[in-house]
Amino acid sequence: LNLATNTDSLKRTGFKFVGWNTSADGKGTDYAEGASYTKDSAITLYAKWTKLLTYAVSYNNNQSTSGKVPDTQTKIEGIALQLADNSGSLERTGFKFVGWNTSSDGKGTDYAEGASYTKDSAVTLYAKWTKLLTYAVSYNDNQSTSGKIPDAQTKIEGIALQLATNNDSLKRTGFKFVGWNTSSDGKGTDYAEGASYTKDSAVTLYAKWTALDVYTIRYEGNQSTGGEAPAIQTQEKGKPLTIEPNSKSLERTGYMFDGWSTS
DSSP states (O other): OBOOOOTTOOOOTTEEEEEEESSTTSOSOEEOTTOBOOOSSOOOOEEEEEEOOEEEEEEEOOSOSBSOOOOOEEEETTSOEEOOOSTTOOBOTTEEEEEEESSTTSOSOEEOTTOEEOOSSOEEEEEEEEEOOEEEEEEEOOSOSBSOOOOOEEEETTSOEEOOOOTTOOBBTTEEEEEEESSTTSOSOEEOTTOEEOOSSOEEEEEEEEEOOEEEEOOOOSSOSBSOOOOOEEEETTSOOOOOOSTTOOBOTTOOOOOOOOO
16 A cells, blocks of 8 residues: 655644654654555554754844844744845945845845745844945035135935025125025026935035115215215115215315215
8 A cells, every 4th residue: 555645735833744653753653655555454644743943034233323123033944934124224324225135244145125035044134235325515605705605515315415504604795695506697406595405416506696786875075175075885775874974074165064965
């Protein structure tokens, strides 16, 4: 008689089917699947099980600056294990998480998040990092007459950068500062002070100026016989102006200086 095969029907969690045995504890006589049974006697054959080996799959944050590594997993012999994803939000300043690797230097075997691990061996998987690119964001005063431009900033790949403010530092006579622009003529892309810059590219931002309404104040001696009139002043629309005193001693014989008139 050829004994029956299991044909992978009988299963036991954590164990592997290895044939038949005349004893429930597996200490009797072994019979392989499909083996020949020649005895002239009734018999009960018990499925024989051997415990599957298990292997620890652990994770290492590999210099992360925040977040948590996944818990250790158990790989069962002969059964594929779905690897963890970055559910603990591991992060490393200036780097991007790109999966797992069997070596801390990233030169081993790569495994994507959630990939299938089929090897029957223990392993430590290291977070794999790739350095983020950086881009210089610099500023140009664009013909300012006073003040200081902001320091250059560094834009990190994939991370928005808050642009600098002017804080009323840069000034240009006869003009008002109205933000930044990618072109010195103001015809490029506008960015407000403190705006979010999201492009992954280097850029020079130019101070953008809009012309003010400016008025000229001239002083005339009006038949003076000595001294000089004050120098010309300019007034920006909406800003108060202090009228000059008779600081250069205008005089007119037989008259006393009594201020300025609009006509």
